[in-house]
Amino acid sequence: MRGKGALVLLGCAALAFRLCQGLAGVILPARTITGPAEHYLAHGAAETGSANLVSAILFDYRGLDTLGEVAVIFAAVTGTALLFGGTRIRYGFSGLSVLVKLGMALVLPFIVVYAVSIMVFGHLTPGGGFQGGTVFATVTILLCIVYGAGFERLHFKPRLKEFLEAGGGLLFIGAGLAGLVAGGAFLSNLSAGFPKGTIGSLVSGGFIPLLNIIVGIKVGAGLASLFFSMVKDLDAGETEDQGHNGVNGEAPPS
Amino acid sequence: MMPAALGTGILLLVIGIWGILMGRNLFKTIICLSLMEGGVLVLLIASGFVPGGVPPIEPILDGPAVNPIPQAFAVTAIVIGAGNTALGLAFLAAWHHAGGSLDPDGETGGAEL
Numbered sequence: 001m002r003g004k005g006a007l008v009l010l011g012c013a014a015l016a017f018r019l020c021q022g023l024a025g026v027i028l029p030a031r032t033i034t035g036p037a038e039h040y041l042a043h044g045a046a047e048t049g050s051a052n053l054v055s056a057i058l059f060d061y062r063g064l065d066t067l068g069e070v071a072v073i074f075a076a077v078t079g080t081a082l083l084f085g086g087t088r089i090r091y092g093f094s095g096l097s098v099l100v101k102l103g104m105a106l107v108l109p110f111i112v113v114y115a116v117s118i119m120v121f122g123h124l125t126p127g128g129g130f131q132g133g134t135v136f137a138t139v140t141i142l143l144c145i146v147y148g149a150g151f152e153r154l155h156f157k158p159r160l161k162e163f164l165e166a167g168g169g170l171l172f173i174g175a176g177l178a179g180l181v182a183g184g185a186f187l188s189n190l191s192a193g194f195p196k197g198t199i200g201s202l203v204s205g206g207f208i209p210l211l212n213i214i215v216g217i218k219v220g221a222g223l224a225s226l227f228f229s230m231v232k233d234l235d236a237g238e239t240e241d242q243g244h245n246g247v248n249g250e251a252p253p254s
Numbered sequence: 255m256m257p258a259a260l261g262t263g264i265l266l267l268v269i270g271i272w273g274i275l276m277g278r279n280l281f282k283t284i285i286c287l288s289l290m291e292g293g294v295l296v297l298l299i300a301s302g303f304v305p306g307g308v309p310p311i312e313p314i315l316d317g318p319a320v321n322p323i324p325q326a327f328a329v330t331a332i333v334i335g336a337g338n339t340a341l342g343l344a345f346l347a348a349w350h351h352a353g354g355s356l357d358p359d360g361e362t363g364g365a366e367l
Contacts, residue, residue: 008275016268020260023297027260030305037302037321044322045312053310053319057326069330076337080344126309130329134336199312219333226340230347 036061048189049196049205050123058128059211063187066211067176070169070218077165077222081158084229095147104146111139119216123205129212133219140224149232161225168218175207175214259300266293280349280356284342291335298324298331 033041040053040061050056058066095101119132140161143152176187184192189206197204270290277283302321308314310322350356 005276008272012268012272012275015271016264019264019267023260023264027297027300027303028256033304033318033321037323040322041310041314041319051312053312053322054325054329057322058329062326066330069334072334073337076341079341083344083348124311126311128329130333134333223333223336226337230340230344 045199048208049199050208051200051204052123052125052128054126055123055128055208055212056205058130059208059215060187060189060206063176063189063211066215067172067187070172070215073219073222074165074169077162077225080226080229081162084232095151096145100146104142108139108142111135111142115139115216115220119213120209121202122212122216123208124200124202129215130219132212133216133221134223136216136220137223137227141227144228144231149228152228153232156224158225158228161221161228164217164221165225168214168221171214172211172218175211178207256300256303259296259303263293263296263300266290266296268293278357278359280346280358281343283358284339284346287342288335288339291331291338295328295331298328 040057044053044056044061045051048056048060050060115132115135117132118127118135119129122128122132140152140156143156179188179192179194180186182192182194189208190196194206195203196206199205203209267290270286270288270293273286273289274283277286302324304318304320306317307320308317310319310325346356
């Protein structure tokens, strides 16, 4: 056992050394930008109408990548919801003290406004659908911690979140098909004739702001339902007796 | 700054690999995977850095902009990583509730998923 530990440690040290050697040549030297990024930086704003070039890449140049990523989230959310699907819960946890609850109620609107502003201004300032959606998901996490999962379930139905999550994915595909119908390629933006607008104004960049909002809703709902799927099980474990009923509320297989 | 980013990324990556190889707990294995992901993301972002660079947001006024492509990759990778971790933990929780052991070599207790 000790011998194995020493061996693994030696291997890891050797790996770290080789990685340093190999990547030092890539990361350390002062370099200029080459390849496709050069084109994106020079013409990205003019070609997509989006001032934030990261958003331009995510939703225009590499929109198909983002669609694949949306599919990955969908798979993760579906899998987690399936695994925890039939958990029968008795909600015992009624939340933290009244001070924390009041403070939470005070902070909550600001979190929501912050999330929406990151999402809506994603094509102008740092941020975008993914970041805004993640901030949005913290609302669910905070509600579950401060008020308990029962409150969260009562006010934000898990089914609604799953509907938003799946609907966001469908809307994304719909936006791509709109480009196809308008005469361009799948997920083509300005080349399919969507209005460009003035670079730097709120309505600009074709459907990039729209995709930001769609992805924001989808990621927010997805991460929220991921967290909720897990925490409702945790709640059940706390309130139920020692003999846990198994994941699906059935007797564990013998 | 760049040597620090390089060192941090590789350190996180190697700690993750070490934890996966040596850990006796499947929960820690999943956390180590997410640690490795963090290391890779640091290296990815660092690879797009340009000395004296500014954010790649129009109008780009003072200095060259950094490479926006690794940043776009990192954004998607972070969310995918969260999904992966959550799904892995969900499988682990289901396995544990069914009577399986968290030790990779331990008794399964006849548990089936």
